[in-house]
Amino acid sequence: MSEEIKTTCLHDRHVALGAQMSPFAGFDMPIQYSGIVEEHNAVRNACGVFDVSHMGEVFVEGDDAERFVNHIFTNDVAGMPVGKILYGMMLYDNGTTVDDLLVYRLEPKRFLLVINAANIDKDVEWILARSRDDDYKIVIEHASDRFGQIAVQGPEAEAVLHDVLGIDGEELAFYTSTTIFSDTGDEIIVSRTGYTGEDGFEIYASPAVIVAFWDELVGSGRALPCGLGCRDTLRFEVGLPLYGDELSAEITPIEAGLGMFVKIDKAEFVGKEAVARQKAEGVSRKLVGLELADRAIPRHGYQVLNLDGEPIGEVTTGYHAISVDKSVAMAFVKSDYSALDTEVLIQIRRRTFLAKVVRKQFFKKSYKK
Numbered sequence: 001m002s003e004e005i006k007t008t009c010l011h012d013r014h015v016a017l018g019a020q021m022s023p024f025a026g027f028d029m030p031i032q033y034s035g036i037v038e039e040h041n042a043v044r045n046a047c048g049v050f051d052v053s054h055m056g057e058v059f060v061e062g063d064d065a066e067r068f069v070n071h072i073f074t075n076d077v078a079g080m081p082v083g084k085i086l087y088g089m090m091l092y093d094n095g096t097t098v099d100d101l102l103v104y105r106l107e108p109k110r111f112l113l114v115i116n117a118a119n120i121d122k123d124v125e126w127i128l129a130r131s132r133d134d135d136y137k138i139v140i141e142h143a144s145d146r147f148g149q150i151a152v153q154g155p156e157a158e159a160v161l162h163d164v165l166g167i168d169g170e171e172l173a174f175y176t177s178t179t180i181f182s183d184t185g186d187e188i189i190v191s192r193t194g195y196t197g198e199d200g201f202e203i204y205a206s207p208a209v210i211v212a213f214w215d216e217l218v219g220s221g222r223a224l225p226c227g228l229g230c231r232d233t234l235r236f237e238v239g240l241p242l243y244g245d246e247l248s249a250e251i252t253p254i255e256a257g258l259g260m261f262v263k264i265d266k267a268e269f270v271g272k273e274a275v276a277r278q279k280a281e282g283v284s285r286k287l288v289g290l291e292l293a294d295r296a297i298p299r300h301g302y303q304v305l306n307l308d309g310e311p312i313g314e315v316t317t318g319y320h321a322i323s324v325d326k327s328v329a330m331a332f333v334k335s336d337y338s339a340l341d342t343e344v345l346i347q348i349r350r351r352t353f354l355a356k357v358v359r360k361q362f363f364k365k366s367y368k369k
Contacts, residue, residue: 008053009148009207010214017218017225025117027054030227040230040322043196047154048226049217052202053210056120057147058113058127062138065109072130072270073103074253076263080105085175085191088261090126091271095252095278099123100243102193104177112189112204116243120144130270148210152223153200153234155366161190161201164220165213169201174367182209195231197238197365236330237321239289239360245300245316246287246330254278255332256287257360285313286338289360290346292327294353295320298346304331305345305352312337315346323363330360 006027014021019030030051032039042048060069069077075088082105090098099119104112115123124142131140152161161167167190172178177191186206194200203213217223232242241247246256253262254275263269264276292298298318306312313333320327329346337344338357345352 008051009211010051013214024228025054032227032229033225036229037322039226040233042224043154043198043234044323047156047160047223049223050151050226050231052151053148054117055149056115056144059141059143060138061110064136064138065111068136068138069111074262074269076266077103082107083176085177089253093271095271095274096249097247097251098126100247147204148207149204150210150214151194151202153194153196154198157200160222164216164222196234199368233319233322236317236319237323237363238365252278255283255285284335285332286335287330287332288338289358290329290331290355291358292353292355295327296348296353297327298329298348303347304333307343321362328362
């Protein structure tokens with residue numbers, strides 16, 4: 001029997017707005033409201049608001065919180081200041097990816113791990129199992145059910161946050177967070193982060209607070225409701241990976257070009273030996289950007305061929321990129337074909353189309369430094 005689909009605290013709001021809903025990562029989520037192109041452009045040029053309450057939240061607290069998080073995380077949290085956020089991965093022993101995630105240091109001995117919706121159950125089970133690797137003095141809380149999350153994204157996000165919600169984000173640097181409390185004592189975590197390549201903020205709070213914030217933002221007319229459709233087109237254009245496409249239990253972060261988030265100079269972390277070997281010896285395949293000479297659109301799983309027609313890889317994500325008006329893709333290809341300007345072919349249905357290797361960042365990010 002199929003598992004019952006879950007809903008977020010904002011589900012009624014999406015339905016009332018006439019959103020196109022679809023299952024995603026076990027949740028009934030909005031794919032689009034007014035249209036993917038309009039929503040995409042709103043985030044690039046003004047401000048959009050996303051329901052991302054399907055994401056998972058895990059708190060790690062205690063005397064050994066730093067040591068434990070460093071044990072399961074590829075980036076290095078040692079000495080990380082309170083309020084700082086790091087991106088990285090959790091790895092299996094063979095170096096492939098359990099998940100990619102954000103780690104927030106909320107207090108000296110309290111961390112927040114933000115994990116992908118599709119991986120919540122698997123991740124929590126894996127984290128709990130690794131907590132038994134040593135006698136860690138920590139408490140792990142899986143708090144996904146008591147938190148909602150919205151993302152306010154775009155060049156006007158800071159002003160919208162201030163004018164509509166009364167939250168001052170001006171002092172927040174990129175990849176930092178602050179915790180505030182509502183009149184009723186609700187913990188509200190505000191971070192200058194996002195998944196769009198634009199300036200923006202993510203807010204974690206109780207479902208009641210998140211619903212109230214959503215209503216204020218949408219009611220103001222200054223933040224366009226945006227669905228997961230444009231969240232994907234936005235992240236793709238700036239080369240951000242999606243678990244299940246550019247990362248997975250079959251893909252290492254070194255293959256995906258994310259080695260800068262893997263700190264092999266740390267004393268230890270799960271999977272270190274495997275990824276250290278890959279960093280030293282190289283990998284047989286690499287994630288690259290591809291730009292097509294034609295307007296045909298490559299899709300996930302389409303084959304990449306060399307000019308002799310021999311298979312050398314496959315597409316992970318492909319779109320006609322809205323902001324640059326080009327057909328582009330990310331793909332894993334044999335390392336011999338990964339150099340910039342290398343010409344390849346992409347099999348799209350019964351035809352092949354010429355493409356060349358380009359940088360994965362098809363559109364320039366606009367983060368506030």
